[in-house]
Amino acid sequence: MKIDCLLAGVGGQGTVLASKIIAQTAMSKQVFARSSETIGMAQRGGSVVSHVRIGSRDCSPAIPNGMADLIIGFEPAEAVRNIGILKPAGKLIINTNPVIPVTASLGGASYHVEDILKYLKNSAHEAIFVDGQKLVAAAGTAKALNVIMLGVAIKKGLLPFSREDILKTIADKLPSKFVALNSKALEVGYNFADYK
Amino acid sequence: MKTELLMGNEAIALGAIRAGVNVVCGYPGTPSTEVLETIAKRRDSDIYVEWSVNEKVAMEVAAGASYTGARALVTMKQVGLNVASDPLMSLAYIGVKGGMVVLVADDPGPISSQTEQDTRHFARFAHLPVFDPSTPEEAYTMIGEAFDLSEKYGTPVIFRPTTQVCHACASVEIDDKRYVNKIEGFVKDSKWVIFPKLSYQNHLKINALEEKISKDFAKSSYNQITGSGSKGVVASGISYTFVKEALLGAAAKVKVLKLATPHPFPDELALEFLEGLDEVLVAEELDPVIEENLLRLCGKAGLKVKITGKLTGDMPVAGKHSYEVVAAALEKTLGLQSAIAVSPGEAPPLPVRPPVLCAGCPHRASFYSVKQALKQTKYKAVFTGDIGCYTLGNAQPLDMVDTCLCMGAGITIAQGLKIAEPNSKHIAFIGDSTFFHTGIPGIINAVYNENDITVIILDNSTTAMTGHQPHPGTGKTMMGNITEKISIEKVLKGCNVGYVVKANPLKLAEAVNAVAKAVDYKGVSAVIFESPCIALFKGSDIQEVKENCVGCQTCICELGCPAMSIQGGKVTIDQNLCNGCKLCVQVCPVQAIGGHEA
Numbered sequence: 001m002k003i004d005c006l007l008a009g010v011g012g013q014g015t016v017l018a019s020k021i022i023a024q025t026a027m028s029k030q031v032f033a034r035s036s037e038t039i040g041m042a043q044r045g046g047s048v049v050s051h052v053r054i055g056s057r058d059c060s061p062a063i064p065n066g067m068a069d070l071i072i073g074f075e076p077a078e079a080v081r082n083i084g085i086l087k088p089a090g091k092l093i094i095n096t097n098p099v100i101p102v103t104a105s106l107g108g109a110s111y112h113v114e115d116i117l118k119y120l121k122n123s124a125h126e127a128i129f130v131d132g133q134k135l136v137a138a139a140g141t142a143k144a145l146n147v148i149m150l151g152v153a154i155k156k157g158l159l160p161f162s163r164e165d166i167l168k169t170i171a172d173k174l175p176s177k178f179v180a181l182n183s184k185a186l187e188v189g190y191n192f193a194d195y196k
Numbered sequence: 197m198k199t200e201l202l203m204g205n206e207a208i209a210l211g212a213i214r215a216g217v218n219v220v221c222g223y224p225g226t227p228s229t230e231v232l233e234t235i236a237k238r239r240d241s242d243i244y245v246e247w248s249v250n251e252k253v254a255m256e257v258a259a260g261a262s263y264t265g266a267r268a269l270v271t272m273k274q275v276g277l278n279v280a281s282d283p284l285m286s287l288a289y290i291g292v293k294g295g296m297v298v299l300v301a302d303d304p305g306p307i308s309s310q311t312e313q314d315t316r317h318f319a320r321f322a323h324l325p326v327f328d329p330s331t332p333e334e335a336y337t338m339i340g341e342a343f344d345l346s347e348k349y350g351t352p353v354i355f356r357p358t359t360q361v362c363h364a365c366a367s368v369e370i371d372d373k374r375y376v377n378k379i380e381g382f383v384k385d386s387k388w389v390i391f392p393k394l395s396y397q398n399h400l401k402i403n404a405l406e407e408k409i410s411k412d413f414a415k416s417s418y419n420q421i422t423g424s425g426s427k428g429v430v431a432s433g434i435s436y437t438f439v440k441e442a443l444l445g446a447a448a449k450v451k452v453l454k455l456a457t458p459h460p461f462p463d464e465l466a467l468e469f470l471e472g473l474d475e476v477l478v479a480e481e482l483d484p485v486i487e488e489n490l491l492r493l494c495g496k497a498g499l500k501v502k503i504t505g506k507l508t509g510d511m512p513v514a515g516k517h518s519y520e521v522v523a524a525a526l527e528k529t530l531g532l533q534s535a536i537a538v539s540p541g542e543a544p545p546l547p548v549r550p551p552v553l554c555a556g557c558p559h560r561a562s563f564y565s566v567k568q569a570l571k572q573t574k575y576k577a578v579f580t581g582d583i584g585c586y587t588l589g590n591a592q593p594l595d596m597v598d599t600c601l602c603m604g605a606g607i608t609i610a611q612g613l614k615i616a617e618p619n620s621k622h623i624a625f626i627g628d629s630t631f632f633h634t635g636i637p638g639i640i641n642a643v644y645n646e647n648d649i650t651v652i653i654l655d656n657s658t659t660a661m662t663g664h665q666p667h668p669g670t671g672k673t674m675m676g677n678i679t680e681k682i683s684i685e686k687v688l689k690g691c692n693v694g695y696v697v698k699a700n701p702l703k704l705a706e707a708v709n710a711v712a713k714a715v716d717y718k719g720v721s722a723v724i725f726e727s728p729c730i731a732l733f734k735g736s737d738i739q740e741v742k743e744n745c746v747g748c749q750t751c752i753c754e755l756g757c758p759a760m761s762i763q764g765g766k767v768t769i770d771q772n773l774c775n776g777c778k779l780c781v782q783v784c785p786v787q788a789i790g791g792h793e794a
Contacts, residue, residue, distance in 0.1 A: 010549065012773075020365070023201050027367050033201060036364040038307075039226060045758050046551035058444060060437035061331075061364035064519035084540050099762040104547045105752050106592060115544040123540055143773040171444045 001031050001160050002055035004063045008082045009074030010099045011038075011045050014146030018072070019050035021150060025161050025169045033040040036061040047078055047100075054160075070158050071124075072149050074114045074132075075099050083123050092124035093152050095132035095145065128156060135188050144185030151189020163190055202368045204361045206341050207332040208299065209234035210368075213243065215340035216375035217269050218294070219261035219295050220245045221254035223633065224662035225273030226308035227362040232271045233665075234720050236674045240374070247674045250603075250633040251276035255283040255298070259352075262296040263388060265380040267343055271299040274313050275602065279634070281318070284352070288322040289398040290390055291350040292715035294377065295343035298324075302358045304481040304516035310583070310602060312514060312724035314482035315356045319459045323402045325409050326354040326459045327418070330436040332366040338418060338456070340375070341403035346532050351407055358481055360434040360516065391661065410460035418456035421469050425449030428469065428476040428528045430486055431522075432458060435479035438522035446532045461489040470494070477529045478505035481517045504529045553588045555759035556735055556775025558701050558727030559654050563589045563596040564755065565707035566652060572712060577621040578613055582606035582635075584627040585661045593756045597625070604634025610649045611642050621715055622649045626698070629667040631684060636691070642720045643692045650714045651693075651722040653684055656729040664731060678770060688722050695721035702727055704782040735776030737791050741767050751780040 005022060007015040016037045023033035031054055038048040051063045068086050072095040073079025086092065098113045121127045135148045147170070153159045154166060163186065170182045202210065205361040209231045212220070222232040224247065232671045236245040244261075247670070251272040258270035263677035272280060277300045284298065305307040319326035327342050329335035339355055348351040387394070413419065423443075428451040431439040436454050443450060452482055453469040455462070458480075470476070472494065478487040487505040494501055504510045510529050512521060526532040553560050563586075570577045581587055581597035582605065592598035599609050610622040631653055659665040666672040671681035688696045695717040699710035707725065745767060752760050752767060757780060760771035769780075769789070781789045 011551070020201065023365060027199060027201055032367050034364060034366045035201075036360065037203075039363050045554065047547070047549045059442055060367070060434070060441045060519055061360060062518060064441070064523070077549070080543050080546055083543065086540075100763065101547050101549045102552065102752065102756050102758045102760060103550065103592075105749075105757060105760065105762045110545075111547045112544060116546070119544050195491070 001026070003070065003160060004068045005052045005072065005159070006063055006068045006082055006085050007050040007052070007072045007074065008078040009048055010078060011048050013074045014143065015048050015050045016076060018146035018150055019052045019171050021147070021166060021173070022052045022159065023054070023154045024173050025165050028165065028169060031055050032057050034059065049082060055081055070153065071154060073120070074145060074149065076120065077111065079120055080116055083120070086124060089125045091158055092120060092127040093149060093156070093158065094120055094129055095129060095149065096129050097130045097131070097133045128152065130192065135192060138183040139188040141181060144181060147182045147185040148189035151186040152192055153175060155190045155192065197369055197371060199367050199369050201365050202332055202336070203230060203243055203363060203365045204329070204357055205230035205363070206234045207336040207368050208357065210238060210370060211336040211339035212269050212297070213239060214371055214374055215295075215343045216267050216377035217343070218243060218266035218377060219258060220271070221257045221268070221349055222271030223248055223251045223254055223276055224659050224665045225276050225594045226662055227303055227359040228271050228273045228276075228299060229662045229665070231299055232674070235740045245674045247667065249668060251280035252283060255280040256289070258296060259283060259287050259292065259520045260763045261295045261429055264382045265294040265378070267295045267377045269297050269299060273309065274300055274302045274315050275310055276300070277315060277318055279603065284318070284714055285322050286390055287352050288324050288402060288598060289395050290388060291398075292346060292352055293350065294379065296352045297339065297342045297346060297355050298352055301362050302482060303355055304358055307359050307516070312482060314485060315354060316458045316485045316782050317483065319354045319356070320485070323406055324352055324354050324459075325413070326356050326460055327458065328433050328455070328456050329357050329361055330357040330433055330456065331361065332364060333368045334418065334456075335361065336368050341418070345409070345456050348408065351402070351405060357435050360675070375427055378743070379558070381382040405666040408461040410462055413457040413460060413465060414462035414464035416457055416462070419462060419465055420454045421451065422454075423449065425451050426472065426474045427451070428453065428473045429479060429526070429530070430455055430469070430476060431479040432456065432486060433481055435481055435517045438517060438519045439526070441519060442523040442526055443532070448530070448532050450530065450532065451500050455486055458485050463493060466490060466493055467497060470499055473501050475504065475509065475530065477525060478503065479511065479517070479522050479525065480505070500763060511756065530601040550591065550754065551588060552591060553585065554775070555731055555773040556777040557585070558656055558725065558730070558777070559586045559589060560594065560655050560755060560757065561701035561703045561704070561707065561727070561777065561779045562652060562725040563594045565701055566711050567594070567596055569623065569708045569711035569715060570623070570709070573715060575621040575715070576619070577623055578610070578617070580610045580613070580622065580624045582624070582626045582630050586625055586627055586628055589625065591756065593753055607635055607638035607649070608641065611645070611647045613636070614647055614649055620768045623652060623715070624649060625652045625654060628653065628655040628657065628669050628684065629665070632668045632682070639688065639691050639693060639720070646719070648719055651720070652711070652715075653722060653724045655684060655724055655726045658729050658732055660729045660731065664729065683723055693722050694719040696724070697722075698724045698726055700727060701725040702777050702779060704779065729773045737774060737776035737778065738771055738774045739778060739781060739789050739791055740769055740771070742788045742790055744786060746786050748785065750785055751783055751789065754783050755780060761763055
């Protein structure tokens, strides 16, 4: 089992927790895991990425360009920012709902989400679009987008784990008050039907 | 033995516990903070942990503990060592008894720092040994080695990870055993009192010790020579992992020296490595410390080996290393092709996404009220900032940070500005934790020297930027004890600040009035803006834009709150981000923003 997965989003979207769940699940299957996160000033609403590398002790903690098997994009523009890291045969799961930075409204660069989504569709071997807003409503909390995205990845066979594996990590590693919420979010992602 | 997913800093923390650390002090700073936090979380009850008020204090508390035979750890970021350099330089001469490790995390990039300084220079400057781990799993055991070395030679030892090691996670095998360190107690001896004569003698001693430790380091299991050939690579820290990965697929023969102990430089090992080589590339983040040592060795031993790296322009002199940086240098200098070229098509324009103050952050309200108050007075004003989340007050549209230098410097820079530019108003912003760190001497200096500045204290009841650590004003210690809060107001009054007022920044009219009066006061004045960090106290009164919005965009243009954006030509408030601070309600000229019930 060797998988390199990048999670890209905006500070506050929960990329760190999602990457920890992936790495912990690999470890529960006795597979070596590395990851690295953005921590510090950039967390305040800035661009954040998490790298998760499973199955190799000899790798560095950050995925080299053109080496990622999978990108989970929590936000369209952030996925584009990191697209160079994807393998030519790599896959992409993308939340289609943009987080529009206030700087765009203040007259900075504008945000054309349709162009960005079109670009993403053409950039990956397979691009799965997820209407995060709709699924978040089904899960009952906006905080669970991260685990919903994991549910989609599992269903699509893009991570080498079963739904039960992830549920076990959620139950074992998260504070008890968050277990029910995240388990439900995983189900919502898992049961998601394709959005074209 | 069990395996855990640990961040580098967590691995260092558990490694220190395993090594029998007794006393741990530090001041928060990215990327070092999680070391002390993890020890506090995972410690046995006999380990003492504190957030000290600043790094100098932390270093001295740790030194005192070490004088008794306790094993002591002090943690900080690289710029923190500047604050603690006074005790460190002298401590190198005086020495320690119990193992004392000075953990200093460097921040190439920088990701969250004022400088890209290299603590390995400090090690050389202070004549102290330094360890440089490459991975979390290596750091876990290496910190124990650092304690042992410190105790063996009675010298403080620096442990220097960098951001990409501190914040990387890995599967780490954890030992259940813990070394038990017996504390003998302080034994009176003239050796603990620094005097010129003693300093001269100890200067000779520490130079001799460097030679001894250089020989020890030449045999350290953390330094390794692998591979063979006429071309070589020396790599340290995170750069070693990039070299290792880049060479995985390379067919060419290369000799690699992994170097984890940059000072005192292990000459004997390096000479063994250089034997038979024509050319060597050095992969190290920050400054060319290893590279210069290799050049020194080649000169000393008369070796004809070409050393490439930063000094030859083959490695970048600034910024963090990545696989791409290292692989490109390997290809260029040694002809090793390993980088995978991928060129995605040209991307559509992307919005910039700089870090911003959170939605509902009380600092936004504080900055805005000072801005409004100064507009009313028509004075020319300079706003000196400081280190913390509130440095983000520099961004548009607030634009309220004209200077930022280092911890505590806002208050003192304002004084210098006032002396040389007396006709302007000079307003200094400082956070609560920074106030206790190095703000107070500046306040005393201003009062004593009859300066005329206004200090705005942004008291959000926490050290927010680094992840919400307690400080003297919070009434909580890192051991979980409840202590008496140290009142910023009383400290200011005790320092004879002539005008001190507290205000709630989220009540705009009250806040503007408080600032206007303070600025008018001749002499040192202070406004303490009290409102907790939104990460600690979630607001409930979420706001939305109502139908009578005229689309003037005053709210967005004045405040720049990240919960607000223009979607389909209309101002909208993201219901998940809004924290109910209601600053926008007070700014809206047509009362078009309100709560759900309103």
